[in-house]
Amino acid sequence: MFADRATIIIRSGKGGDGHVSFRRELYVPNGGPDGGDGGKGGDVIFVVDKGQNTLAGYRYKQTFKAGNGQDGGKKRCHGADGEDLILKVPEGTVILEAQSKKVIADMSGENCRQVVLAGGRGGRGNMHYATATMQAPKYAKPGQPAKELEICLELKVIADVGLIGFPNVGKSTLLSRITNAKPKIANYHFTTLSPNLGVVDMEGGGFVIADIPGLIEGAADGAGLGHEFLRHIERTKVLIHIVDAASVEGRDPVEDIYKINRELAAYHEKLAKRPQIIAANKVDAIYDLGESPVKRLEEEFVPQGIPVFPISAVSGQGVKELLYEVRKLLDAVDEEPVVFAQEYFPEDMLIDESLPYTVEVSPEDPHIYLVEGPRVEKMLGYTNLESEKGFAFFQKFLKETGILADLEKAGIQEGDTVRMYGFDFDYYQ
Numbered sequence: 001m002f003a004d005r006a007t008i009i010i011r012s013g014k015g016g017d018g019h020v021s022f023r024r025e026l027y028v029p030n031g032g033p034d035g036g037d038g039g040k041g042g043d044v045i046f047v048v049d050k051g052q053n054t055l056a057g058y059r060y061k062q063t064f065k066a067g068n069g070q071d072g073g074k075k076r077c078h079g080a081d082g083e084d085l086i087l088k089v090p091e092g093t094v095i096l097e098a099q100s101k102k103v104i105a106d107m108s109g110e111n112c113r114q115v116v117l118a119g120g121r122g123g124r125g126n127m128h129y130a131t132a133t134m135q136a137p138k139y140a141k142p143g144q145p146a147k148e149l150e151i152c153l154e155l156k157v158i159a160d161v162g163l164i165g166f167p168n169v170g171k172s173t174l175l176s177r178i179t180n181a182k183p184k185i186a187n188y189h190f191t192t193l194s195p196n197l198g199v200v201d202m203e204g205g206g207f208v209i210a211d212i213p214g215l216i217e218g219a220a221d222g223a224g225l226g227h228e229f230l231r232h233i234e235r236t237k238v239l240i241h242i243v244d245a246a247s248v249e250g251r252d253p254v255e256d257i258y259k260i261n262r263e264l265a266a267y268h269e270k271l272a273k274r275p276q277i278i279a280a281n282k283v284d285a286i287y288d289l290g291e292s293p294v295k296r297l298e299e300e301f302v303p304q305g306i307p308v309f310p311i312s313a314v315s316g317q318g319v320k321e322l323l324y325e326v327r328k329l330l331d332a333v334d335e336e337p338v339v340f341a342q343e344y345f346p347e348d349m350l351i352d353e354s355l356p357y358t359v360e361v362s363p364e365d366p367h368i369y370l371v372e373g374p375r376v377e378k379m380l381g382y383t384n385l386e387s388e389k390g391f392a393f394f395q396k397f398l399k400e401t402g403i404l405a406d407l408e409k410a411g412i413q414e415g416d417t418v419r420m421y422g423f424d425f426d427y428y429q
Contacts, residue, residue, distance in 0.1 A: 049090065126142050202327055245310065
């Protein structure tokens, strides 16, 4: 069964707790603290598997968990890190936050691997808290808690060209003629229940084409399988609108085009503005020579900038001319792939903004400033400071929360150090 949508719950690993212990050796009656740090919790990571083409593996299992970090041990033993959870998805999968439907990640193009939920940072053992005035600390940091998020996975096929139209107008027949795809073809509605992809080879450069299942009126409102199918058109750059010019089933081809375009506009305004070509199919079955349906289509749509090509998907009549026009349109549009930008940032959204923080000058060194607080600690655990993007995100957090302003009020100068839970940063204006 083709599955292009699933809703699941993902959970990162909890950080291991720091350990409280002291050296116990012969002839060393007052050994110092030697409690080790807890291990980091496992991340939830999505990767593209080009061997997959459906989300069927996520339809029957609802919750996916990464491993927890182990607690620290005595003798400065560091707890083992939790095992990362690797979730494989087909190329073109868009990860959305379940409630807001905002984009977390688009697994297409160059984005083949993304950490969606970072594991909790391990707590620090008591060996870190020994000072000149407190040489036997009995305190260690607990590991950061696990993070949980409900997400939707949606597969939006990656194709340059989409074949659209009402059921039984010849989309599958055309696809089978111009590509090596082998879709099921029969004479009844909704023959195609999943998108079929094929590659068109041409001298000027090939392109990927998708046979989108037949649409019906009300598709944008969810009628039939409308929503399930319309999402697959979102990445396409050019649309081939196929109509039954012979009106084999008594349909009006002009009205059919207007109906489908209304559905595209109702689903997403951008779709209705995509370049279109009308393929007036089944011209070999036109027997009434009194009024040419192809001429009607041309008179109606050519003035709107939509070319009309009479074709027969069965015999191949006019198909070559249609494909050359498609290639010409593709060359004229932006070559950049359609990629959905990130709108939802789990590392930011999962933090309670009411949590306070403190900014103090270190009693040991006036050039070291200590910043602490649950929100700061959480942010450090959520953010990958080794990446340029992660570090920029953390700097933005410091500015928006007022921490940078408070550091300046406290008298920080260029070259001074900002210390946050074991991380040292040099301050520069």
